[in-house]
Amino acid sequence: MRSTPLELVILVVVVVVIVMAVKSRRRGKADRHAEQAPDEAGSEQLAASVPTFKVVALGLPGSGKTVLLASMFHELDHLAPGRSFYLDATPEQRVALNGVYRTVSDTRREWPRSTRIAELTDYVFNCVALDDGGARHHLLDVVYLDYAGELLEHAPETGRSSFQELQGHIRSAQALLGLLDGQRILQLLRGEPAGHDYLQFELRSLLGLLQSARAPVQLVITKWDLVRGFGEPPDADDELRLDRVIGALMAFDHVRGLVYSSPNQLVRLIPVSAVGRGFAELREDGSVVKRSGGTVRPMNVDVPLCAVVPDLFRQVERTIDDETRRKLEESLRRSLKGRSMRVRAVDVLSGLGTFLNGSAGRALGAVFAGMMPGVVGVAATEVTRMFAEWAATPYERVADARELHEAEFGRYRAARERVLVQFDTAVRRLEAIMPNSELGRR
8 A cells, every 4th residue: 555645744753763762872872971962962853853834724704714723623632532643732822722612612602703804823733643652752733824814805905914924824835725604605506696796706815815826725615514405405415515516616717717727736625514513503694503502513624634744745746757756766666675674764764865865856855845935954854755755656565564673663653553544534534425525636
């Protein structure tokens, strides 16, 4: 089976840790004081190599950006049965997001207010995994920018500096989330003028900004629990509903322009519900109210985060030429040749180092430099290595057969494999239920 990007995010961190741990033990034989100094230096080096992926969320007022973020964090901020990773944040941001979630889930309270036009909240999430021994490993960071929706309506008159800052973040993002209000999509499906105007006029600025980006795009349909009762068959499932939505969206030229603007850009459609079916109801006057005694059951709220790294790597894979990929695979074959069951982590790094220092490696690095301009130095090299290992098809077959004797790697690998399954399952679950979710590949 081919390696997945999220598995190899963790693998690269594992490899670096092994090399530093082995060196530290060798130096530590001289005296105890000498043992501690390399450990401290190794920790600093490892921290510097943890990659950061920037996500920018855009949506008109009322589309549910902040509610989605709070629901996602509430879903993933703790260990749970069957899940060996969690998201960590600063105490201040944890309290703020939990406060939003509490407001959402309390049927006695109103919905949270929208983000104000001058507000940009920069959330930093650490992805942390546990190994078999209970040790915690910092795998990657996600910077999630929650922007005020009013910027997409009144940028020329107000919030000029905020709008310019937003454009800068879009250019440097590794994933763009464009939130589409499910309630307005329902209006479109029902043939109501308000739904047509929403797509034809109100979303033009948002879709235009997304089209100007190089990063993968996720069109996230919020309030998916409300998207029903538009004339679909009584036994319609989510795949059929999504197919009807896709047909309605693709009738607009600026939506088609976004989907087909680049042959390599990945555009995914993800229906989510921060509260799940039965918690809220849509009244005839257009208001959405909480049902007394309703229970929150989120749907797909983890998918946008889980798809960030896989979608980025898939898009890069579409971009690189066959010659670069061939040289990449050859470099790994050379590093693994003749070692079979005794492949060491340093051997793998050596083979990748040879590739990365060559012309093809520099070309691949340039692609990532363009897509991840804020990631530099050691972290930039590690991201390129992640992709190199992910794209090299022979690697997984050899990796499955190898026997590494370092005890540290065994624990890291076990943690990596668990997180791989749990992250990748979220994305594949969506694709299994809704195989039409990647637009432009139908």
